[in-house]
Every structure is written in structure tokens, then in C-alpha cells.
Amino acid sequence: MKVLVPIKRVIDANIKVRVKADNSGVELNNVKMAMNPFCEIAVEEAIRMRESGTADEVIVVAVGPSQSQETLRTGLAMGADRAILIETDPIPEPLAIAKLLKAVAEKEDPGMIILGKQAIDGDNNQTGQMLAGLLNWSIGSFVSKLSIEGSTVKVTREVDGGLENIDLAAPAVITVDLRLNEPRYASLPNIMKAKKKPLDTHTPEELGIDVSPRLEVLRVLEPPGRAAGVRVESADELVEKLRNEAKVI
Amino acid sequence: MSILVIGEHDNTALRPSTLNVVTAAKALGSDIDVLIAGSDCQGAADEAATIAGVARVLKADDAALSDGLAENMAPLVQSLAGNYSHVLAPATTYGKNLLPRAAAILDVQQISDISGIESEDTFVRPIYAGNAMATVRSNDALKLITVRTTSFEAAEFGGAAPVEDVSGGIDAQLSTFAGEELTRSERPELTTADIIVSGGRGMQSSENFAMLETLADKLGAAVGASRAAVDAGYVPNDYQVGQTGKVVAPNVYIAVGISGAIQHLAGMKDSKIIVAINKDEEAPIFQVADYGWVADLFEAIPQLEAALGANAS
Numbered sequence: 298m299k300v301l302v303p304i305k306r307v308i309d310a311n312i313k314v315r316v317k318a319d320n321s322g323v324e325l326n327n328v329k330m331a332m333n334p335f336c337e338i339a340v341e342e343a344i345r346m347r348e349s350g351t352a353d354e355v356i357v358v359a360v361g362p363s364q365s366q367e368t369l370r371t372g373l374a375m376g377a378d379r380a381i382l383i384e385t386d387p388i389p390e391p392l393a394i395a396k397l398l399k400a401v402a403e404k405e406d407p408g409m410i411i412l413g414k415q416a417i418d419g420d421n422n423q424t425g426q427m428l429a430g431l432l433n434w435s436i437g438s439f440v441s442k443l444s445i446e447g448s449t450v451k452v453t454r455e456v457d458g459g460l461e462n463i464d465l466a467a468p469a470v471i472t473v474d475l476r477l478n479e480p481r482y483a484s485l486p487n488i489m490k491a492k493k494k495p496l497d498t499h500t501p502e503e504l505g506i507d508v509s510p511r512l513e514v515l516r517v518l519e520p521p522g523r524a525a526g527v528r529v530e531s532a533d534e535l536v537e538k539l540r541n542e543a544k545v546i
Numbered sequence: 547m548s549i550l551v552i553g554e555h556d557n558t559a560l561r562p563s564t565l566n567v568v569t570a571a572k573a574l575g576s577d578i579d580v581l582i583a584g585s586d587c588q589g590a591a592d593e594a595a596t597i598a599g600v601a602r603v604l605k606a607d608d609a610a611l612s613d614g615l616a617e618n619m620a621p622l623v624q625s626l627a628g629n630y631s632h633v634l635a636p637a638t639t640y641g642k643n644l645l646p647r648a649a650a651i652l653d654v655q656q657i658s659d660i661s662g663i664e665s666e667d668t669f670v671r672p673i674y675a676g677n678a679m680a681t682v683r684s685n686d687a688l689k690l691i692t693v694r695t696t697s698f699e700a701a702e703f704g705g706a707a708p709v710e711d712v713s714g715g716i717d718a719q720l721s722t723f724a725g726e727e728l729t730r731s732e733r734p735e736l737t738t739a740d741i742i743v744s745g746g747r748g749m750q751s752s753e754n755f756a757m758l759e760t761l762a763d764k765l766g767a768a769v770g771a772s773r774a775a776v777d778a779g780y781v782p783n784d785y786q787v788g789q790t791g792k793v794v795a796p797n798v799y800i801a802v803g804i805s806g807a808i809q810h811l812a813g814m815k816d817s818k819i820i821v822a823i824n825k826d827e828e829a830p831i832f833q834v835a836d837y838g839w840v841a842d843l844f845e846a847i848p849q850l851e852a853a854l855g856a857n858a859s
Contacts, residue, residue: 313808314674323678335790391646392655415790419673421658426616426646435720436616438643441783451724455783456639457737457792459728463615465721475773475790476783511655515668515681523815526836532849535821538837543819545797546741546765546854 298408300343300352302377303398303428304336304359305388306368307418320516323418332368335413337375338473341480342443343411344376351445352409354378358401360394362386366496373491374483380496385508391419393501393508395427400504402432407468409450414439414472425472435465441476547575547666550604550626552635552644553582555590557612562738563636565700568597570693571634572701573663577601579630580707583622583715585612591709598705604712611715613723616644618715623648625714627688631666637692637793638737649690656690657682661697675789675812695737696795696816729784731769733759736785739768742796744787744814747774748803748824748843755780757847758802764854770794770814772804788813803843806831823847 308314308323309331315324332340346352357372359365360383369380383397402410415422429436435450437443441460442453450465455474483491501508529535539546549571554561564580571578578599582591583606591605604626610618627633627648635641637659649656661679662670668683669691736742743762749755755775762769770792771785787794789812799817804810806822806829814820815834822835825842832838839846 308674310809314677316678323674390655392650392653395650417675417789419658420675420789421656422642423646423649423656423658426643427650427656429616430620430647430650433718433720436643436647437721438616439639454639456726457784459726459782459784461726462724463721464724466719474783476777511684511686512657513683513685515683517673517678517680520672520676520679520815523820523834525833526820526838528832529837529839532839532846532853535837535839535850536853539798539819539821543798543836545819 298352299354299356299405300346301402301405301407301410302339302343302355302357302372303410303412303424304340304357304368304372305333305413305416306330306359306361306365307333307416310334310417316517316519320518322514322517330364332371333413333416335415335473337480338475338477339411339413340372340375340377341478342473345478356381356405356407358383358398360385360397361388369496370491371483373494374488375481376487379494382496382498383501383504384498385501389508390510390512391421391423392427392511393506394424395431396506397501397504397508398424398428399431400506409467409469409471411471411473414474425470429470432470435469437463437465437469438472439474440471441474443471443477547631548577548629549574549579549632549634550630551578551580552623552633552641553580553590553594554636554638554640555582555584555587557584557587558589560590560593562700562735563638563695564594565597566695566698567634567636567693568599568701569698570660570663571632572599574632574666579604581606581626583611583619584614585609595707595709596703596705598702600705600707603707603709605709606712606715608713608715610717614640614644615721615723616647617718617720619644620647620651621716621718622714624651626712627652630688632689632691634691634693637694641692645690645692652688652690654686654688654690655684656692657684658692659694660691661694672812675808676815677808694793696793729782733762734766734768736768736770736787736792737794740797741765741767742770742794742798743767743800743802744770744772744804745775745780745802746772746804747778749775749780752780761847761851764851772807772810801831801835802847804831805829806834
């Protein structure tokens with residue numbers, strides 16, 4: 298089985314983002330970029346499936362500017378077999394990404410598509426669910442456990458009330474949550490090897506997909522700030538302040 | 547404007563998230579229908595009919611809809627959407643699972659997790675873990691939106707809307723519900739609690755987390771956790787507060803042994819009062835705390851309990 302893993306290049310999760318002075322967006326120039334953390338978990342899961350014999354090929358796919366090649370190389374260094382870049386700048390909205398991924402899926406005919414539940418830039422949490430809808434495939438979202446039994450994909454989902462088990466008909470789209478696995482670091486020899494792995498580039502035009510945006514970003518602002526308050530020295534002082542000053546307990 | 551609110555429920559009763567979404571809908575217009583899709587869901591439909599300001603409740607009662615599976619629900623939403631200018635769902639795991647699928651088959655770019663409404667087509671939403679607030683205008687004729695529940699008050703009861711049956715759910719035969727492990731608790735629900743006591747890596751074990759539960763019970767509070775505490779296995783996943791967990795905004799959020807990573811702050815910084823108890827005085831949580839107490843939590847928690855008891859009114 299082929300496994301497709303869509304991944305995204307985002308601002309490194311440890312970097313504090315800054316809103317641009319003209320309020321047109323977030324500063325991306327000279328900012329450290331990295332693979333979206335949820336995408337790392339997706340790549341890891343696919344590689345484990347290949348290592349256990351469930352999958353025979355892992356293909357990482359990115360939609361974005363040419364620098365997304367670095368992110369794809371990271372996926373290849375982790376162990377993916379080959380990479381596909383749909384080159385387009387800026388990165389389109391989730392619906393357009395889902396349409397591009399659908400076009401790739403129709404070409405590659407994977408048995409499963411695994412991706413992160415959310416990218417930490419737009420925090421949209423849409424692409425996987427949309428892709429499943431466009432393909433009319435089953436969806437396992439926010440997955441923390443995954444196993445394959447015959448033509449059934451058994452997943453455990455992290456939901457607001459706890460955990461939910463769903464049996465999915467293959468082929469399925471899976472969006473991964475934090476506790477599915479602990480992604481590996483790429484070793485230096487594997488980083489070197491990844492440079493020689495195949496990476497194909499396509500454009501939305503080649504795939505016949507219109508990626509023009511539906512949403513217009515009017516402005517991006519800093520959130521209202523929260524100032525640090527006061528220090529207390531004892532439990533009695535804290536309780537007194539909560540009762541009589543803040544009046545919240 | 548005519549608005550369809552996708553109600554979240556367990557067939558017998560509404561989930562409180564539905565009430566917040568109805569309030570968001572009221573900011574868009576006064577013609578508000580609530581969809582209750584499920585199986586044997588008369589109870590939830592009857593409850594939705596009593597929300598003040600709701601024009602009609604649409605009840606789709608079908609065995610295929612009993613578990614809210616997106617594959618079976620999305621075609622129903624698609625078939626109803628043509629009658630509306632906006633379709634709203636809560637930005638809970640239920641809404642986040644369902645609405646993008648419906649949006650995709652309707653060819654609409656969904657607007658996720660809105661925290662504000664500027665006009666019928668312009669919305670405010672947090673991006674980058676709430677470190678920036680984007681104002682976006684949708685050029686789609688139909689708007690599909692998930693609503694950040696903590697940003698809108700709960701709608702009140704007191705209405706008497708008619709309940710009408712609708713059909714349209716299908717059994718797509720793509721997925722089957724196979725069971726759940728829900729956390730049972732007598733405590734308030736995290737997303738609607740007035741007071742939350744939340745623990746982090748500093749709790750060191752699930753046994754120690756019991757200390758927080760005792761404190762929470764004294765305050766009538768819900769118990770939450772940081773990702774670190776969930777990853778370490780101290781508490782189940784549904785305790786997690788943060789960018790990718792639950793977003794909460796209680797009157798008081800008491801963070802115990804939580805350092806305050808931006809991903810955690812994203813889930814709780816709209817709390818009215820934040821209390822931080824941490825032995826590391828450099829912990830970033832103190833930068834957002836109204837009341838900070840630099841103390842070893844294993845000494846602080848019993849003292850806090852005693853102080854609460856002593857001052858009980």
C-alpha cells in the first residue's frame with residue numbers, strides 16, 4: 298500500500314510570531330521555518346507502517362513556495378521514499394490545498410492519506426476533513442491510535458469527552474493528534490541520503506486547479522495584551538484577593 | 547440573513563456549545579434554525595426548541611445519524627445549506643470534524659474558530675495560537691463557520707420554536723462507530739466551568755493530580771491540564787487546555803505547576819482572572835497571571851485548601 302503524507306512548512310513552533318507593522322499579516326522574513334509539528338507525527342506514522350510491512354511506499358507532498366522543498370527533504374530524511382511539491386506562493390487556503398491533494402491522490406492512488414490535524418499557522422483544522430469529503434473517503438480525525446485489520450482501519454480519536462473508536466472503510470484519510478507517536482529525528486546519514494531521493498515539482502495549473510482565495514484578510518492585529526499582575530506570598534493572601542478584590546470565588 | 551446552527555447533542559440533551567453558537571447566530575440575523583441530527587433525538591430537539599430566539603428546530607432522526615459520523619452528516623448539511631446564508635457549528639471536536647467536510651462538498655472555504663463578528667461577511671479569528679487576530683472577509687455566497695464557544699455568551703432558554711422533521715442523512719457506509727471511553731466526572735465541564743484548577747508537568751504523577759481534584763472540589767471547579775501533563779499520562783487527553791486542546795475562559799483559572807508555553811496560553815488567556823502557582827519565578831505563566839505565587843506546589847496546595855476552609859463564608 299502506498300501512503301500519502303501531506304506536510305506543511307510553517308514558522309517554527311518555538312518562535313514567537315510578530316505581527317507586521319502594516320497589519321497585513323505575520324512577519325515571515327528571516328524567521329526560522331520548520332515542518333508543522335502535527336505533520337511530523339503523520340510522517341512518523343507512515344514510516345512506521347512501512348517498517349512494519351503495512352505500507353510499501355511513503356510519499357510526502359507539500360503545497361507551497363519553492364522553499365517547501367526543505368520541508369519535503371526533512372520528510373525524506375525521516376524516511377519517506379519520495380516527495381512531491383505543488384509549487385504555489387502564497388500557500389493557498391485549505392479548500393484549494395484539499396483540491397490539489399485530491400488531484401495528487403487520483404494520480405498516485407494511495408491506500409491511505411495521513412496528515413496533521415491542524416497547521417500551527419492558520420489553526421484552521423480543515424484540510425484533512427475537506428480532502429476526505431472531496432474524495433468521498435472515510436475520515437478519521439484527531440487520531441491517537443491507528444491499526445489496520447484487513448480492509449478496515451481502526452482508529453481511536455481524541456474528542457472533547459474523551460476517546461472515541463471508529464472503524465473506517467479503506468481507503469481512509471487520517472488526521473493525527475499529538476499522542477499518536479513520538480516523531481524521530483533525522484540522522485545525519487539520512488539527511489545526506491535524502492538529498493538524492495526523488496522530488497517532483499508540479500503547479501496548480503498543471504493539475505487544473507484554481508487556487509484563488511475565497512477569503513480576504515483585511516487586517517492582522519496583535520491580540521489584546523495581558524499584563525502581569527501582583528505577587529502574593531501566602532495562601533491566605535491569595536484567597537483574600539480572590540474573594541475580596543477579584544470577587545471570583 | 548437566514549442562519550442554520552448545527553446543534554451538538556447526545557440525542558437526549560443539548561451540549562452547551564449549541565447555546566454559544568446561537569448567540570453568534572443572533573449577531574448575524576434573527577432567522578435562526580437549529581438542526582438536531584441524530585437517532586431518537588426528540589429529547590435534544592425539544593430542548594433546542596426552548597432556546598430563546600430560535601425560529602425552528604429541524605430534526606433529522608435516522609439511525610445513520612446516531613453517532614454524528616461526518617460521512618453521514620455532511621450530505622444532510624449539504625442538502626439543507628441552500629436555504630441559508632450562513633451555517634454555523636461549534637468549534638468543538640464535533641464541529642471541527644463535520645463542518646469542513648460539508649464545506650468541501652459545497653465548495654465553500656470555511657472560516658474556522660471565529661471569536662468575533664464584524665458584519666455578515668467579516669469575522670475575527672485567532673491565528674498562530676492566538677498570537678495574532680485576523681479579520682477576514684468571505685467572498686463565498688454561503689458562509690460555513692465554526693464558532694469559538696468561549697467568545698460568545700450562552701443563549702438563554704424561554705423560547706418555544708416548532709420542531710419539524712427533515713430527511714437527508716445517508717448511510718455512506720464508510721465508517722462505523724465502535725465505542726467510546728468517555729471521562730466520567732461529577733465536576734463541571736471544562737469548557738463551561740466558572741473555575742478551573744489546572745496542573746502541568748510539575749504535578750509529577752497522576753497520584754499527585756488527586757491533590758488538585760481535592761482542591762477543585764472545594765472550589766466547585768473543573769480540572770484541566772497542560773499538554774505536558776497529558777503526554778506524561780497523568781490525566782486523560784480530554785483534560786488538555788491549549789492551542790490544539792480545549793479553549794477555556796473561566797472566571798478564575800488556577801495554573802499549578804504549569805510553565806506557560808504559548809501553546810498552553812492560547813487555550814486559557816481569555817480567562818477573567820489567572821492565578822499561577824509555580825516554584826520557578828521565571829516561568830512565563832507569571833507574565834499573564836493576575837496573581838502569582840512563587841511556591842512549591844506540594845506545600846502550596848494544602849495551604850490553599852486550608853485557607854479556603856478557614857475563610858469559608
